Amino acid sequence: MDQQDSADRDKAAAAAAAVAEVEDGMLVGLGTGSTAAHAIRLLAARVADGLRITAVATSHASAEQARAAGIRVLDFAQVARVDLTIDGADRIDPRLFAIKGAGGAMLREKIVAAASDRMVVIADGSKYRQAIGDASVPVEVLPFALASVAARLGEGAMLRQVGRAPYHTDNGNPVLDWNVTLDDPRAVASRLDAMPGVLGHGLFLDQVDAAYVAQDGVVTRLEQRSRSH
Numbered sequence: 448m449d450q451q452d453s454a455d456r457d458k459a460a461a462a463a464a465a466v467a468e469v470e471d472g473m474l475v476g477l478g479t480g481s482t483a484a485h486a487i488r489l490l491a492a493r494v495a496d497g498l499r500i501t502a503v504a505t506s507h508a509s510a511e512q513a514r515a516a517g518i519r520v521l522d523f524a525q526v527a528r529v530d531l532t533i534d535g536a537d538r539i540d541p542r543l544f545a546i547k548g549a550g551g552a553m554l555r556e557k558i559v560a561a562a563s564d565r566m567v568v569i570a571d572g573s574k575y576r577q578a579i580g581d582a583s584v585p586v587e588v589l590p591f592a593l594a595s596v597a598a599r600l601g602e603g604a605m606l607r608q609v610g611r612a613p614y615h616t617d618n619g620n621p622v623l624d625w626n627v628t629l630d631d632p633r634a635v636a637s638r639l640d641a642m643p644g645v646l647g648h649g650l651f652l653d654q655v656d657a658a659y660v661a662q663d664g665v666v667t668r669l670e671q672r673s674r675s676h
């Protein structure tokens with residue numbers, strides 16, 4: 448088995464562990480990305496077997512996948528609370544600090560995570576580090592503020608592109624991938640949170656309640672002991 452197959456198997460194993468937490472009657476938040484796609488597939492299989500749930504999605508792609516697989520997806524704009532959200536991450540560490548947004552969904556993901564009683568990250572072992580820090584931080588910016596925010600972030604900020612065109616999120620906004628030192632993630636997050644024109648970013652420092660990380664088929668659960676939403 449090549450490395451990609453084994454990472455994909457680990458993504459599926461982590462997803463299965465999280466999907467096992469879903470109970471009848473729950474409103475489930477569906478994350479975005481290749482690992483979350485496994486969770487949606489496995490959840491749909493449980494729905495086909497009789498599990499009764501509703502869901503909200505953090506991206507158009509996840510909503511489409513879920514609906515096509517038979518999951519009832521509500522409009523999140525009408526939803527105040529979510530029971531359990533299952534989502535991927537680009538980096539996760541033992542503090543349950545995460546970097547998200549390689550797929551551009553971090554703003555909706557953070558909004559849904561903040562509305563969730565429990566937010567669980569699922570990841571293969573390649574995402575796990577002793578401390579987050581070697582991935583750039585995606586920053587979603589109001590188009591009006593693009594140049595001014597890029598100037599404030601400095602040389603480390605690169606406009607995300609698809610081919611030669613600027614990438615746009617599901618919200619219609621551009622993304623700056625910011626290569627920044629993360630010795631003090633809270634200071635970096637506070638700086639971004641306070642910057643006019645920044646709509647959201649991929650540093651998740653207070654949202655993750657638990658993580659399932661799978662390496663070579665072995666799933667490890669990391670649990671945040673005290674988290675108040």
Ligand SMILES: O=C[C@H](O)[C@H](O)[C@H](O)COP(=O)(O)O
Pocket residue numbers: 478479480481482483534535536537546547548549550551552553556
């Ligand atoms: O914007 C995308 C999300 O934050 C994803 O959950 C994250 O990038 C992980 O994606 P994947 O499971 O495909 O590695």
